[in-house]
Amino acid sequence: MSxxxxxxxxxxxxxxxxxxxxxxxxxxxxxxxxxxxxxGHARVLVAFDVISRFLRSQQWQVHYVRNITDIxxxxxxxxxxxxxxxxxxTSRYIEYMHEDEKALGILPPDAExxxxxxxxxxxxxxxxxxxKDFAYQASNGDVYxxxxxxxxxxxxxxxxxxxxxxxxxxxxxSAKEDPRDFALWKFASEQDVGWDxxxxxxxxxxxxxxxxxxxxxxxxxFDIHGGGPDLPFPHHENEIAxxxxxxxxxxxxxWMHAGAxxxxxxxxxxxxxxxxxxxxxxxxYHPEVVRYLLIxxxxxxxxxxxxxxxxxxxxxxxxxxxALRGYEAVPAAPLSELSDNEFYQKFVAAMNDDFNTRVxxxxxxxxxRALNSAKGGADAEPLVSALKAxxxxxxxxxxAPDSFLxxxxxxxxxxDDVEALIAERTQAKRDKNFARADEVRDQxxxxxxxxxxxxxxxxxxxxx
RNA sequence: GGCGCGAUAGCAAAGCGGUUAUGCUCUGGAUUGCAAAUCCAGCUAGCCCGGUUCGACUCCGGGUCGCGCCUCCA
Numbered sequence: 001m002s003x004x005x006x007x008x009x010x011x012x013x014x015x016x017x018x019x020x021x022x023x024x025x026x027x028x029x030x031x032x033x034x035x036x037x038x039x040g041h042a043r044v045l046v047a048f049d050v051i052s053r054f055l056r057s058q059q060w061q062v063h064y065v066r067n068i069t070d071i072x073x074x075x076x077x078x079x080x081x082x083x084x085x086x087x088x089x090t091s092r093y094i095e096y097m098h099e100d101e102k103a104l105g106i107l108p109p110d111a112e113x114x115x116x117x118x119x120x121x122x123x124x125x126x127x128x129x130x131x132k133d134f135a136y137q138a139s140n141g142d143v144y145x146x147x148x149x150x151x152x153x154x155x156x157x158x159x160x161x162x163x164x165x166x167x168x169x170x171x172x173x174s175a176k177e178d179p180r181d182f183a184l185w186k187f188a189s190e191q192d193v194g195w196d197x198x199x200x201x202x203x204x205x206x207x208x209x210x211x212x213x214x215x216x217x218x219x220x221x222f223d224i225h226g227g228g229p230d231l232p233f234p235h236h237e238n239e240i241a242x243x244x245x246x247x248x249x250x251x252x253x254x255w256m257h258a259g260a261x262x263x264x265x266x267x268x269x270x271x272x273x274x275x276x277x278x279x280x281x282x283x284x285y286h287p288e289v290v291r292y293l294l295i296x297x298x299x300x301x302x303x304x305x306x307x308x309x310x311x312x313x314x315x316x317x318x319x320x321x322x323a324l325r326g327y328e329a330v331p332a333a334p335l336s337e338l339s340d341n342e343f344y345q346k347f348v349a350a351m352n353d354d355f356n357t358r359v360x361x362x363x364x365x366x367x368x369r370a371l372n373s374a375k376g377g378a379d380a381e382p383l384v385s386a387l388k389a390x391x392x393x394x395x396x397x398x399x400a401p402d403s404f405l406x407x408x409x410x411x412x413x414x415x416d417d418v419e420a421l422i423a424e425r426t427q428a429k430r431d432k433n434f435a436r437a438d439e440v441r442d443q444x445x446x447x448x449x450x451x452x453x454x455x456x457x458x459x460x461x462x463x464x
Numbered sequence: 465g466g467c468g469c470g471a472u473a474g475c476a477a478a479g480c481g482g483u484u485a486u487g488c489u490c491u492g493g494a495u496u497g498c499a500a501a502u503c504c505a506g507c508u509a510g511c512c513c514g515g516u517u518c519g520a521c522u523c524c525g526g527g528u529c530g531c532g533c534c535u536c537c538a
Contacts (some may be wrong), residue, residue, distance in 0.1 A: 011468080031538070044538045074536070157533070158467050164534080166466095206536085228538025233467090235537095259469090260532065269537050296487080297477060302470080302531070312476060316487050322501070350479090358478050362486035372502055434497055441499070452501045459501085 025222035138175035141187030225252035332388035405461035
């Protein structure tokens with residue numbers, strides 16, 4: 001079964017062909033660390049987490065690299081506002097980012113390079129670009145990339161270089177030869193944050209770090225480059241220009257971009273200020289609910305962030321978890337034992353088709369229906385272990401069903417009180433005092449507790 | 465203006481040139497002391513106008529509307 005991936009470069013789904021058999025080099029643009037991560041970041045993190053988990057499950061040897069941008073104008077400005085060293089700011093937000101990732105069940109990438117740890121690589125690449133005449137030092141000390149020298153500029157996003165020139169904003173006081181040129185190295189005085197380089201003291205521009213770090217971690221030519229929806233232009237276009245000019249070979253073979261998270265129909269972004277941070281959302285919703293929401297649509301589709309969608313995601317996950325109740329002891333099936341399982345085969349086929357998590361999820365629900373029908377019989381356990389295996393590929397089912405279904409927010413009724421009332425109701429039922437039993441049930445329902453009687457006793461869960 | 469993406473039932477969201485997507489909601493049935501959960505059955509679809517085809521939600525053309533990028537942003 002072959003893997004197909006939609007590539008921004010070709011604008012269509014392509015059959016994936018690795019550079020080396022069985023191996024995948026994957027570079028994803030990470031986060032600029034000067035603020036808390038928001039749900040848009042979570043989208044990219046979860047998407048590539050699921051993608052890398054799935055690829056590994058299919059025996060691909062994945063080398064997953066996701067960088068951290070820890071030097072940049074915004075970082076410097078924010079640090080100045082806070083009157084603190086920029087390194088204090090970045091290390092703090094890197095820590096927060098790791099906390100958020102852990103909370104969301106994001107597995108760490110194989111490498112997490114930081115721009116400031118690759119200054120030498122960055123300088124070396126800029127030197128090469130200057131030597132090849134693809135870059136020049138301007139009168140203000142900055143080093144710029146000479147866009148006119150790269151004939152294929154615009155090939156990722158179908159931009160016409162001439163029209164970019166016509167539409168480019170004319171910057172006053174610009175030292176650029178051409179308004180399309182972009183900074184590789186920004187001049188820094190002795191008091192400013194900076195590093196010494198043959199072309200003078202300064203700090204790297206935004207785009208060059210990814211070219212340098214991906215080369216250091218994966219080589220000049222690698223398989224897949226990914227990132228968020230706002231990166232194709234100019235960032236990835238510029239990366240291509242830098243890397244292909246400096247290295248003299250193709251850069252990434254496939255380009256993957258996640259869809260935007262929207263809020264009221266508008267893209268959520270730091271610059272618009274309309275974002276919800278991951279940690280704020282996790283105060284109200286279980287991390288797996290957030291994961292479920294993010295994988296319940298295709299990674300390339302825009303997704304709307306709303307309270308209603310989170311509630312719906314919770315309802316869907318409740319159904320999955322409810323099916324697992326009573327089978328806590330059954331382990332997830334090893335994937336090697338599932339090759340004949342029709343549900344798993346469909347699941348894998350969906351994921352091999354450009355990572356169609358929504359269809360894969362539909363397969364899991366088909367499995368749930370089969371499982372619910374089979375409960376009590378001998379056929380149930382294999383279905384449970386298959387379902388658990390698929391859920392784990394999505395980073396779900398990290399909880400015991402009861403603890404997920406009964407997980408409480410701060411102002412919810414305590415589990416002990418629920419249990420006590422259930423005991424009272426059970427006694428009332430035994431006494432045939434159904435009026436009292438129903439009264440207790442209504443009381444609990446008003447507190448968000450739903451009761452489910454079963455031969456093994458009364459189960460409960462929280463709703464809403 | 466340029467480039468690109470999308471328009472599916474009450475809501476969310478997929479595949480597919482002819483045969484049930486799926487989840488939530490809703491209706492009926494089974495089950496239950498009554499419920500809930502579960503199972504079974506069912507109701508709500510494919511922006512508009514043309515074309516291709518025996519047949520189009522699915523392909524092609526033209527509209528309309530929405531969104532993203534074209535400046536830092538995942």
